[in-house]
Amino acid sequence: MNIGAVTLPSICSHTSHCAFPVRATASNGVTSPPNLAIEGKNLSYAITARNGKLVPILNDCSLCIPSGQLWMLLGPNGCGKSTLLKILAGLLNPTHGAVYVKRPRSFVFQNPDHQVVMPTVEGDVAFGLGKFNLTQNEVRSRVAKALHAVGMSDYLQRPVQTLSGGQKQRVAIAGALAESCKVLLLDELTTFLDESDQIGVIKAVKNSLDGSEEVTALWVTHRLEELEYADGAIYMENGKVVMHGTPSNIMGFLKERISSYTNRINS
Amino acid sequence: MNSTGVRALPTLFFSAPSPNPSHSIRKTLAPLKLRPPNLPQLNRKSSLSLTSESLKIARERGFGIRCSSGDGGSKWARWVPKGMVAERVLRLISGATSSPICQYVSSPTTFLHSVDPRIKLVWLLALVVLPARSHIVMRFGLVIYLALLSIWVLPKQLWMDQLGRVGLLSGILFVMLGLGSDVAPSLVQLRTPPPAMINLPSLPSSLSGYSYLVMKLGPLQLTRKGLSVASTSACLTFTIFLSASLCLATTTPEKLASALRWFMLPLTAVGVPVAEIILTLLLSLRFINLVFDEVRNAALGIVARRINWQQLTIMETFDIFVTYVRRIFKNIFSHAEQISQAMIVRGFRGDSRNHKIYFLSDSSLGIADIIASLCLVGLISAAILSEVILV
Numbered sequence: 001m002n003i004g005a006v007t008l009p010s011i012c013s014h015t016s017h018c019a020f021p022v023r024a025t026a027s028n029g030v031t032s033p034p035n036l037a038i039e040g041k042n043l044s045y046a047i048t049a050r051n052g053k054l055v056p057i058l059n060d061c062s063l064c065i066p067s068g069q070l071w072m073l074l075g076p077n078g079c080g081k082s083t084l085l086k087i088l089a090g091l092l093n094p095t096h097g098a099v100y101v102k103r104p105r106s107f108v109f110q111n112p113d114h115q116v117v118m119p120t121v122e123g124d125v126a127f128g129l130g131k132f133n134l135t136q137n138e139v140r141s142r143v144a145k146a147l148h149a150v151g152m153s154d155y156l157q158r159p160v161q162t163l164s165g166g167q168k169q170r171v172a173i174a175g176a177l178a179e180s181c182k183v184l185l186l187d188e189l190t191t192f193l194d195e196s197d198q199i200g201v202i203k204a205v206k207n208s209l210d211g212s213e214e215v216t217a218l219w220v221t222h223r224l225e226e227l228e229y230a231d232g233a234i235y236m237e238n239g240k241v242v243m244h245g246t247p248s249n250i251m252g253f254l255k256e257r258i259s260s261y262t263n264r265i266n267s
Numbered sequence: 268m269n270s271t272g273v274r275a276l277p278t279l280f281f282s283a284p285s286p287n288p289s290h291s292i293r294k295t296l297a298p299l300k301l302r303p304p305n306l307p308q309l310n311r312k313s314s315l316s317l318t319s320e321s322l323k324i325a326r327e328r329g330f331g332i333r334c335s336s337g338d339g340g341s342k343w344a345r346w347v348p349k350g351m352v353a354e355r356v357l358r359l360i361s362g363a364t365s366s367p368i369c370q371y372v373s374s375p376t377t378f379l380h381s382v383d384p385r386i387k388l389v390w391l392l393a394l395v396v397l398p399a400r401s402h403i404v405m406r407f408g409l410v411i412y413l414a415l416l417s418i419w420v421l422p423k424q425l426w427m428d429q430l431g432r433v434g435l436l437s438g439i440l441f442v443m444l445g446l447g448s449d450v451a452p453s454l455v456q457l458r459t460p461p462p463a464m465i466n467l468p469s470l471p472s473s474l475s476g477y478s479y480l481v482m483k484l485g486p487l488q489l490t491r492k493g494l495s496v497a498s499t500s501a502c503l504t505f506t507i508f509l510s511a512s513l514c515l516a517t518t519t520p521e522k523l524a525s526a527l528r529w530f531m532l533p534l535t536a537v538g539v540p541v542a543e544i545i546l547t548l549l550l551s552l553r554f555i556n557l558v559f560d561e562v563r564n565a566a567l568g569i570v571a572r573r574i575n576w577q578q579l580t581i582m583e584t585f586d587i588f589v590t591y592v593r594r595i596f597k598n599i600f601s602h603a604e605q606i607s608q609a610m611i612v613r614g615f616r617g618d619s620r621n622h623k624i625y626f627l628s629d630s631s632l633g634i635a636d637i638i639a640s641l642c643l644v645g646l647i648s649a650a651i652l653s654e655v656i657l658v
Binding site for chain 1: 370371373519520521549550552553556557560602605606608609610611612613614615616621622623624625627
């Protein structure tokens, strides 16, 4: 499995579909577009079914997300949100199109049991740091900061299996935060959380973004109320990006859809 | 076998869900008896004609046909878990695996929590070797010591559960080996003929009251050899299980792995992949709990369906258990795949030497470690002395 963004074709120019206010940030270099943390152009992805036919999952999806912002990816079940996110994380290679994602990047799975790989909380948060050459004190400090950000400072030595779903989700997020990544790809983090945990996790992500202008997050969600925390949003349907813009535009678009659907079934 | 009481009659079941929403899932599988209410006992011929008729109906209406015979020729069938037994088995599984098995207990923090994991590993080794090599008094002393330590260190619910299970297992072993290891006739055991057959005088009885036979219970007898085998096996089982459990309950997996790495580090010079072994150990310790969760959740899933086990045939019950096992394996493999993906995303590239595992706990020796080390030396000395003094 090829997960290096370096080997993927990079896009160096802004595309016409990026109609949003971009916060001014420093340029990332020659090969990467300025101010953009994530960019995907005409991305398509298909799988081969047992009968040999190609089943399209994503169809000509284009998106661009500026640095330092929290964006949300919305859409009905099975529309290809998680697949798109896995392509951005480098877990899947697109069958067509090009993608650029700033590095280092981090991906948090929907199910925390798939993300948490070590038996205790501190061990798991420190696992992602294994690729860096850090001192014990640096690791300890990063782990403590990340756990503090998600409100899990008191659970350092707790076995992971004794945690609730929400707590495991927080540990998974802390693992991503500890790596100090420039891009956070978050797949339906709040699925297992109650309302207060949900807000807590969003605020934790938002705080990490506020702490550095270089950190960008793409958050997959079904919950429209989370849109108020976003700087921008993308709406997908049937494997296509239907809309790409500010949260208020997306919200207006969705409300219009709901009202037209309600009118249709009432008529 | 079908318990409907209709002998040699075919039964029909719908393969499609019932259109009636009030029907439970099981009702769609319930046999549809074709026997009219006032029909007398049918002979073989009539039953065959009914079978072909029912086949025709089934073909037309898309039913599945299941033949059931009430006379049930197979005796083995009654031993297959069926009906409420099957449900009880599943309920037992879903309940049993929900209790913590040898997992780290972070609070209350005890004396054992502060002992260095390297000393704990040496203790573990000593507790495995000593019962096999020391006097019977020493063996039972170790058992009592470990039982008291468990009661002191572990929460009440945990030590009661663990002591109960391990005690039961060791007790069964003790009784079976004690009474069973020396009951075979001496002719089977000895190749040399007894002294009476070769005109030698019998051995004189011991003046000091020594007797090879300790106890006799009808055909069963407890001899000195039996006692020795039984006490060694039972004590070894007890000490291994309980000491490992105590160690795991008071040490985080990372600390244990770190201690093991410390001991194994010199082996890297001879090419032993220590980093790989340690990572595998840590992943296994995490994965064990996922497996338990899967086993429990799959069993709960079946119990929650409220299957009417009484109406299932043996093959259907068996099929459910096969599906259960298949589901467990499928979920476990899916978990393993997802975890490997997560490891890749988190920077692991398949080479353990290039991905550092940080062990964040301090390993400085304290007063608890000195006491534990002295106790270990005392225990080993006592074991050696017991061999010399208590012959």
